[in-house]
Amino acid sequence: MRTLWVVVASGVFLATVHKGESVGVAALEDYNAGLCYNKGEMMEAVVGVCVLVRPEHTQRHNTTIILTHTLNSTVLYAGMSSFRLWVEVGDQRYNFNETLEKEVWNPLCVGHLPVENGTQVWAALRGNILTPSSIESSVKKMERSVFCFGHFFFKGSSKNSFTGFLASVSLLASIPAEPPSCQSLIVETEDNNFALTFNLSLWNLAGPVFITQVQEDNLCSRSYYNVVLNRSLNFNDFYRLCRSLGGRSPNMEELKHGLMKVWNGTYDVWWAEREVADGTYKWWEEGEAVTPNCPVLLLTNNTVGWRPCLSEVTSSLCRVPDNTMYTFYGAVKKFDRHYTLKLIAEGGFYLEGDATSSINKIGKSWVLHSRLHQEKWQLHNGSWPLGRHLWDASHDNVLLTLASCNILQFSSNDGVCLPRSRRCDGIQDFNDMSDEQDCHKRLFRKEISYDTLHNPYQERGENGSLWIQQHMLYIGKIQSWESISLIQGLIFFKWQDPRLTFVDLKVPFHPFPCQDLWVPRLSAMSGTLHSIGPAVAIKNINQICYIRGYKRSPEVRDLSDPFMGMLTQWENVNLTMEEYYSISFPCQLMVHRYPFGRYQCNASLYLYSDFKEMEWKSNYRDLSTFQELYYEGDRDLLDYFLDNVTMDIDNMFVTLTLHLSGRYEYHILSSFCPSALMFIISYSTFFFPITDFNERIMGSLTSLLVLAGLFAQASGSYIKTPYFKLIDIWYAVLIMLNFGVVIINSIVNSLRVKKSVRGALVKDDYKTGERKNRRARVCNMMAKVVMLTAFITLLVVFFMFGAEIL
Structure with a gap:
């Protein structure tokens, strides 16, 4: 074995593969995965694209896109609907009857040429030129110079990516006379000036995209092992066992080519793929409301028949690709981690490790054996070796998962591989809930010294954000x-x-x-x-x-995690x-x-x-x-x-x-207006006759007392501070002005009743008492002006402080 770097999205991790030439492969895991060529405009001479496409068995969406490419200033889209190929150019969609085989590398070529009457679209699949079965109108898409695989992640794109693998991209300067086969496409890619490799420096990645390596020999291999499952199985049980091996049931094409004759009529009937009958794939779970009959291959007359899905067939054939690799996940310790399938007599099998280990069925138990360390672990009670099981070690039980899943998959407890996009997605896909098992409990792994009382950077000598x-x-x-x-x-x-x-x-x-x-x-x-x-x-x-x-x-x-x-x-x-x-x-x-x-x-x-x-x-x-x-x-x-x-x-x-x-509105009505009114009342006593001293002094004194009461009442209803506030100053100044009115009224009256005759006081008779005192009137007039000016000045200054002008 040799070690190579495998890039996952924009990160890197180590993986191990067998010796041999490897080819760069892009893996698109989910509908939002995509990668676009980032080296600017493509060459104008390009008329088409060839690429090896390996779609996964299960697609999240029925209609998906494989590639997007600008050719001759027109955007071309190629995708599949229920695995049937379609191509869109401009506002036309070309549908083809041919389907892309699942879990098989399909050589696909698409392109178009401008002709006199419009556009000539051409497509080839698995070395055969295709003819459109129908042409329909489609919405014209945004046209920009791009070359992308999967989800077109620029603004305005809404197409969902297919789930699968891509390899050996080649840009064509002319329509080939003979469409390339899988092997020729790999060979041509090596020396073709128009070839593109999946080098991270050439592509912009978005979503769950993996760039990995695959052995060149595995890309075009179509050899299968015929594994016979000698046990009574209904359709659901057979399907799960066969899929856990990475295989499938035989199809009608293989039946027509005499595949079954090698068994010399030993068996009469085998379960077949559901697509044999209706051309579509149905993931059948036990308990689902599906058609009660499932297809079988009748070997006696080489035809397709039907039997109840819950009925059992005594023996079934599973077609397993000969390059399938099985990997142990968990603490395998002294044993090999990777295995390949080997056939034995009567269609049976065992699993051979990379170096020193093997998995064989001995009696009713499957035994994991190391020739180097002479150590054996085994499964009891006839357990199937594929899947997640407790293996009986020497002094303990060890949880291991043996699966044929690729990098886009994970294994259920019984070994069936499901798209990894469905792992921990909150939706139960298996009856045993293995796809959602312990997702929240396994969300993170802590260091041994982890302490919830210490922040993440307390002992690292650095600061975190x-x-x-x-x-x-x-x-x-x-x-x-x-x-x-x-x-x-x-x-x-x-x-x-x-x-x-x-x-x-x-x-x-x-x-x-x-x-x-x-x-x-x-x-x-x-x-x-x-x-x-x-x-x-x-x-x-x-x-x-x-x-x-x-x-x-x-x-x-x-690889050390049995839950993958x-x-x-x-x-x-x-x-x-x-x-x-x-x-x-x-x-x-x-x-x-x-x-x-x-x-x-x-x-x-x-x-x-x-x-x-x-x-x-x-x-x-x-x-x-x-x-x-x-x-x-x-x-x-x-x-x-x-x-x-x-x-x-x-x-x-x-x-x-x-x-x-x-909020001064309330205080204007409850404090400022009443207190100002008291001053106005007090000020109005200047307009009383100066002879009515009692009325003048009573009016000003009453206003002063009321104003003092308002001040006391207001000061108890708002915030108390050791310093003066603007409202305190307002009341204090008004009280001083009111007090001034009282004093001035007293002075005016004193001037009215006082008379000096050569320094001696004499008593005026009642006739001269009515005579107006000129000095008192002048004082009263001056008081009106001064007090009004002081009040107006108070208002102006108070307003400027309130408006924060001063």
Whole structure:
């Protein structure tokens, strides 16, 4: 044997093959797999493409595409519907009756030439020129210069890829006189200037694409072993045993060519492929509502008959390709890992290992034997060697899987190979549920020293990245007298863990219990990094942990795993946790302009005990450390209005900031208008007759007392601070102005009743008491102007502070 590099998607792993010339092969696993030639425009002289195509037995979609190629400025599509070939050129679709054989390398050539009346389409399959059986109209596709196999992954493409293998691509400068056969296509590819190899530097890969190597001799081999299953089997049991060997039942063509005559009439009837009768393939599971009759080959007259599917045939023939390789998955220890089938008398068989081992049936048991180490493991109770079984070792039982599956397949418990795209896809394909067995339990493998209390980089001497994305779900009301904010949010964490290896990542959503791995543990405090407040409790409402993949990651098949797992290294996988949390924290607001102004209420999140090794980073596309968060909830927070919410990311802290503005509407009606009205009432006493001192002084004093009461009442209903707020200054200035009105009224009255005659006070009679005191009137007039100016000045200055102009 020799070791070669096998590339899986964009990754590399080691595989072992037998000696001999190998050919590069592309394997397309699922409907979204594709690879496109990346060396620009193809040569204008090219008129067609030849390629070896090996479709898998089971296709996810009925209609699939094999290749897309621009020829003579027109896009050509070639694909299959129920394995029947079709070709699309422009708005015409050409259907052919010929089918691509399953699990066999088919030489396929397609192309077209411009002619006088339009386009001449030509196709060849297995060395035969094909004639279209029908031509129908199709939707004209986007035309661009491309050469792709499988899914055409550019924008505007919606075709699903076939599942299978491709090899020996050759571009043709002219229509060949004789279409190439499988062998000639391989030989011509070696020296053909138009040949293309599956070199990663030449192709862009998308989806589950594997680039591997296959022995040249295996590409065109059509030799079969005739394995006789000497046991009574119904159709379902026969089908499973035969498929586990990598074989199939005989078909009518082989019957016509006298294949069965070698058995000299020993047997009268064998199960046949369902496609013998109706040309279609049906995966028949026991218990399904299918046609109760299944086809059989009647050897007495070389015809096809029907028997109940549940009836048993005493002996059945299985046609197994002679190049089929069987591989052990699991801890085989001293035994060979790869085996080939060898025939013995009467159509029986045994399996021969690469070097020193063999698997033989001795009595009723299958025995795994090593000639080098003289060690034997065996299966009891007549178990079939193919599939997943416990082998009885010397001192223990060892779980092994022996299967003929290729790189695109995995084995059920009874050895039947199914497309690997169906492994762990959430849909049960086998009655024994082996395709979904332990998928979530086997999702990852931990290092022996793994500790969920230690972050992934704690002992590695390097820092890791913790990508976050924050969504605000609810923000509670904020009352000014307590300034406590309640927020509920949903935060997404994404990180990588070098201590893990992942197994069978197939479906895009893989949940796992959060307690099984290290996950970020949040702590919180009010304030910011530069203005630290008290620590606060963060309540975890719900947590969901999962792995979600948007791109197919490179995978490695683990031969030591009896469940045939495909391993993905940690560099290609992101762990994700969604945490729905609630936090209540004090807002450290400096409300100098209350009830006007703009304020910030901050809370900072950080990792408990992991802040040194894990650096916060934004998960948004612009990678900015500062983002405005979208919030669609109620922005009316009672005493404040929410303008927006922002997130600021530091290496160790994530600061959430509520940007608030004061709700002054209520205070204008409840505080400012009544207090201003009191001053206006007090000011109006200047218009009373100066002789009515009692009314003037009572009106101004009453206003002063009411204003003082309003101030006391208002100060008890909003936030208390050791500093003055704008509303406090408003009341203080108004009280001072009202007090000034009281004093001025007293001065005006004093000027009215006071008279000086040469320094002595004399008493005026009642006639002279009615005389207006000119000095009192002047003082009263000046007071009107001064107080009105002071009040207007107060309004202007107050407005400018409230609008943050000053």
